[in-house]
Amino acid sequence: MSETTENPGGWKQVVLLSQLQPGMQCVQVDRRKVVIAKVGEEIFAYSNLCPHSGGPMNRGELNDAVVTCPLHGWRFDLKKEGAETHGYRPLKTYPTREESGNLLILI
Numbered sequence: 811m812s813e814t815t816e817n818p819g820g821w822k823q824v825v826l827l828s829q830l831q832p833g834m835q836c837v838q839v840d841r842r843k844v845v846i847a848k849v850g851e852e853i854f855a856y857s858n859l860c861p862h863s864g865g866p867m868n869r870g871e872l873n874d875a876v877v878t879c880p881l882h883g884w885r886f887d888l889k890k891e892g893a894e895t896h897g898y899r900p901l902k903t904y905p906t907r908e909e910s911g912n913l914l915i916l917i
């Protein structure tokens with residue numbers, strides 16, 4: 811399956827890299843809310859909706875690259891493509907890349 815078929819929205823510019831602060835920030839990309847997390851020098855992008863029951867992930871807790879949902883405590887490892895630490899449903903993550911000082915995500 812091609813990248814275009816899997817990700818019909820394509821690469822979207824979301825923020826200037828110079829504006830990214832450590833921690834999480836929520837941005838609107840098309841009609842989706844996406845959380846951008848900066849952990850050290852790494853940047854992750856993931857859905858703002860928890861796969862359990864739609865909890866707001868941008869209000870969760872971020873420790874290293876593990877984000878905890880504020881509603882029922884599911885924990886997602888961003889370094890493992892959003893895998894839930896107990897094997898529950900994973901968090902939707904998005905590929906990122908940098909270009910000309912901008913952060914782009916593949917929607």
Ligand code: FES
Pocket residue numbers: 860861862863864865879880881882883884
């Ligand atoms: S809504 Fe996130 S753990 Fe329940």
